[in-house]
Amino acid sequence: MRTWADYKNHVKAVSEEERRNMEEIEEVSDIVSSIIQRRQELGISQRALAERCGIPQSSVARIETLKTTPKLDTLVKLMQALNLKLQVSAVG
Structure with a gap:
């Protein structure tokens, strides 16, 4: 089995x-990980x-x-429900 680093x-x-493509997947993964972590911290079920x-x-x-990758409006709904804020900043 290959590792993520491989x-x-x-x-x-x-x-x-x-x-x-890999960088995009990593960005989405980071955002989703934040959503999961916050949901679990708050003790909220997926339902x-x-x-x-x-939804x-x-x-x-x-x-x-x-x-699946959430559409922006779905992402905003999820983040608002979890009291998270999406911030965009310039890179480089």
Whole structure:
């Protein structure tokens, strides 16, 4: 089985496009990890979070397992329900 580090090294060696794809996946993963961590800190179930956001529990599960990428409006709903704030800043 390959590790995440092995995969990152492989992608860096393959192409610029794959490298960008990996960076996008990492960004989404970081955001989703923050959502999961906050939900667990607050002791909120996926079902309760979904109800607060007006979305199906299955959508929360798919987002948390990275099976789907949330649309911006869904992401904002999730973050507001968890008292999180999305901030955008320039890189570099």
